[in-house]
Amino acid sequence: MLFDKPKKSFFGKLSEKISEVFLGRTVDEELLEELEEVLITSDIGMDTTMKIIGQLREDVRKQGLTTEQQVKDRIAGIVESLIDKGENHQICQEIPLVILMIGVNGGGKTTSIGKLANKFKQEGKSVLLAAADTFRAAAGEQLELWGERVGVNVISHHEGADPSAVIFDAIQSAKARHIDVLICDTAGRIQTKKNLMVELEKMNKIIGREYPEAARETLLVLDATTGKNAISQAKEFGEITDITGIVLTKLDGTAKGGIVITIADEFNMPVKFIGVGEGMDDLKEFDPAEFAGGLFNE
Amino acid sequence: MAFESLSDKLQGVFKKLKGKGVLTEADINEAMREVKLALLEADVNFKVVKDFVSSVKEKSLGSDVLESLTPGQQVIKIVNDELVTLMGGANSKLTYSPRGFTIFLMVGLQGTGKTTTCGKLANYLKKNGKKPMLCACDIYRPAAIDQLEVVGKSVDVPVFTMRECREPEIIAEKAVKEAEMKGYDVLIVDTAGRLQIDEALMDELVRVKKAIKPHEILLVVDAMTGQDAVNAAAGFDEKLGIDGVIMTKLDGDARGGAALSVKQVTGKPIKFIGLGEKFDALEPFHPERMASRILGMGDMLSLIEKA
Numbered sequence: 001m002l003f004d005k006p007k008k009s010f011f012g013k014l015s016e017k018i019s020e021v022f023l024g025r026t027v028d029e030e031l032l033e034e035l036e037e038v039l040i041t042s043d044i045g046m047d048t049t050m051k052i053i054g055q056l057r058e059d060v061r062k063q064g065l066t067t068e069q070q071v072k073d074r075i076a077g078i079v080e081s082l083i084d085k086g087e088n089h090q091i092c093q094e095i096p097l098v099i100l101m102i103g104v105n106g107g108g109k110t111t112s113i114g115k116l117a118n119k120f121k122q123e124g125k126s127v128l129l130a131a132a133d134t135f136r137a138a139a140g141e142q143l144e145l146w147g148e149r150v151g152v153n154v155i156s157h158h159e160g161a162d163p164s165a166v167i168f169d170a171i172q173s174a175k176a177r178h179i180d181v182l183i184c185d186t187a188g189r190i191q192t193k194k195n196l197m198v199e200l201e202k203m204n205k206i207i208g209r210e211y212p213e214a215a216r217e218t219l220l221v222l223d224a225t226t227g228k229n230a231i232s233q234a235k236e237f238g239e240i241t242d243i244t245g246i247v248l249t250k251l252d253g254t255a256k257g258g259i260v261i262t263i264a265d266e267f268n269m270p271v272k273f274i275g276v277g278e279g280m281d282d283l284k285e286f287d288p289a290e291f292a293g294g295l296f297n298e
Numbered sequence: 299m300a301f302e303s304l305s306d307k308l309q310g311v312f313k314k315l316k317g318k319g320v321l322t323e324a325d326i327n328e329a330m331r332e333v334k335l336a337l338l339e340a341d342v343n344f345k346v347v348k349d350f351v352s353s354v355k356e357k358s359l360g361s362d363v364l365e366s367l368t369p370g371q372q373v374i375k376i377v378n379d380e381l382v383t384l385m386g387g388a389n390s391k392l393t394y395s396p397r398g399f400t401i402f403l404m405v406g407l408q409g410t411g412k413t414t415t416c417g418k419l420a421n422y423l424k425k426n427g428k429k430p431m432l433c434a435c436d437i438y439r440p441a442a443i444d445q446l447e448v449v450g451k452s453v454d455v456p457v458f459t460m461r462e463c464r465e466p467e468i469i470a471e472k473a474v475k476e477a478e479m480k481g482y483d484v485l486i487v488d489t490a491g492r493l494q495i496d497e498a499l500m501d502e503l504v505r506v507k508k509a510i511k512p513h514e515i516l517l518v519v520d521a522m523t524g525q526d527a528v529n530a531a532a533g534f535d536e537k538l539g540i541d542g543v544i545m546t547k548l549d550g551d552a553r554g555g556a557a558l559s560v561k562q563v564t565g566k567p568i569k570f571i572g573l574g575e576k577f578d579a580l581e582p583f584h585p586e587r588m589a590s591r592i593l594g595m596g597d598m599l600s601l602i603e604k605a
């Protein structure tokens with residue numbers, strides 16, 4: 001079933017905690033304050049937490065909510081309304097499609113590319129990968145191994161090569177071979193590093209210039225363990241590229257990934273996939289209803 | 299700069315405090331509420347924040363503080379001292395085996411920076427007159443061994459590998475023998491990233507530990523981590539018994555809450571911080587300097603040392 005794992009980690013935990021908070025109490029201010037703590041410890045930012053609790057408080061009063069289940073359902077409903085971006089959760093179905101994977105260091109870009117390639121291949125699409133991380137030690141080898149594992153080709157240059165040149169070559173190759181989906185790996189970069197962001201901007205522009213007829217996805221890879229810094233990541237990366245979605249990785253751990261609720265709320269960015277492991281099948285489509293509904297269901 | 303937003307917020311609180319000749323309990327409560335919010339927004343673990351604030355409050359409400367001529371300054375000093383304690387007091391150095399051959403085992407969650415830090419640490423040790431060797435025990439991540447080899451080459455340190463072997467404890471054991479035989483005095487062992495709740499992989503680390511008895515087990519933690527930092531740190535510490543922490547990726551605008559939380563939760567000090575992807579971007583961690591930087595008291599010591 002979808003969301004099996006995150007339910008256990010994020011929502012299972014959250015749910016247990018909320019049950020602890022309740023234990024047969026009435027819904028009062030003190031209780032709302034404790035619920036607020038639960039949300040904060042899930043990395044949901046302060047502003048979003050206040051917003052959720054504020055809404056909850058109003059609903060408790062207006063709708064006369066009294067039981068634990070009622071309050072849980074209401075929080076789930078509020079969270080769902082914050083993260084639900086409708087159709088935008090689906091990855092673009094048009095071809096040819098170019099996907100640019102971006103994000104800070106070590107978030108899971110390369111691994112998610114391997115998983116995505118696998119998914120497209122299983123759908124019968126032809127896939128090509130571009131190893132435009134020419135900086136990190138053995139980044140090209142890592143992507144090539146993923147290519148081998150999944151059975152797709154990888155365009156790569158030597159270490160230290162211009163990443164835009166790799167993308168340029170990959171585009172020409174994708175056109176010549178009538179590839180359905182081209183996925184470009186990029187080096188991890190801290191969003192405050194000006195020169196690295198300029199480099200990324202250049203890669204982004206090359207795709208637009210060299211392959212205007214292709215549909216585009218720019219996916220920001222976010223590690224679920226990330227705290228408030230994710231907001232700065234969404235903002236800075238969003239300023240130089242048109243982010244079409246988020247891949248939320250490492251949800252198989254104990255991290256709750258709550259920051260994504262804040263991001264969806266503040267930046268209107270849809271989560272498209274979640275990563276729940278290191279294997280090629282450990283990528284799941286994001287479903288806001290399940291995500292929110294799973295919040296308090298054991 | 300890392301810690302910047304926390305720094306800004308705390309200094310805002312202090313400005314208000316400083317301006318007051320007399321402090322009432324209400325003033326302190328208000329200030330502590332703001333400190334609490336600032337720390338939470340900086341990703342400091344929720345429980346750590348609660349303890350921190352109640353401890354500062356308790357000390358601030360003592361009559362000697364409230365009745366002093368500069369109560370605001372006194373409270374700031376209390377916050378400063380508590381921050382230093384939170385981060386681990388004085389700088390904790392790496393320790394070496396008295397036997398003359400030291401083993402450092404690097405562990406942590408996926409993607410935190412272990413492999414890169416292996417290279418940085420080797421580079422640092424070399425500069426301090428040591429003769430380090432690296433050992434590749436990540437048998438899972440695609441191209442992990444290649445990565446460590448490239449890293450080793452960059453810092454000109456040999457890398458021990460056994461590409462066909464699927465048992466990290468055997469690889470590590472052989473590396474120890476080889477390093478000792480060849481006259482190296484430090485072995486740095488890279489391991490695969492893993493979740494602290496992954497029992498099979500945690501058991502694997504326990505086997506490596508048993509096999510080579512590392513002098514220090516260093517947990518590599520990403521500074522951008524949120525509330526989960528303490529779960530991971532506590533998990534690794536419980537299972538393995540870590541000796542110290544290396545906090546990476548502090549070169550961005552990370553709020554640094556993880557750094558403020560792991561020491562408190564594990565009792566183990568942060569020994570180094572990583573400030574970039576290059577192999578010289580590693581610095582010993584000085585809690586008192588970091589505290590004064592956060593509080594905007596100027597990183598005097600660092601400045602003096604650089605001049």
Ligand SMILES: Nc1nc2c(ncn2[C@@H]2O[C@H](COP(=O)(O)OP(=O)(O)OP(=O)(O)O)[C@@H](O)[C@H]2O)c(=O)[nH]1
Nearest residue numbers: 105106107108109110111188250275276277408409
């Ligand atoms: N547990 C878990 N680990 C993951 C997941 N996604 C990626 N990883 C691991 O995280 C580590 C980093 O992944 P990479 O794909 O190399 O990350 P990256 O963003 O490409 O890293 P850089 O290119 O160095 O910036 C690897 O050990 C991956 O196996 C996930 O969903 N769950």
Ligand SMILES: Nc1nc2c(ncn2[C@@H]2O[C@H](COP(=O)(O)OP(=O)(O)OP(=O)(O)O)[C@@H](O)[C@H]2O)c(=O)[nH]1
Nearest residue numbers: 105106408409410411412413414491547572573574
């Ligand atoms: N900006 C910055 N990047 C860093 C720092 N330390 C490591 N990195 C980057 O973080 C990413 C992950 O680093 P690795 O050394 O591969 O991490 P790891 O913990 O070995 O990853 P796994 O083996 O997959 O668990 C790489 O892109 C590194 O270049 C740091 O202090 N600052």
Ligand SMILES: [Mg+2]
Nearest residue numbers: 109110133139
């Ligand atoms: Mg990568």
Ligand SMILES: [Mg+2]
Nearest residue numbers: 412413436442
């Ligand atoms: Mg590694």
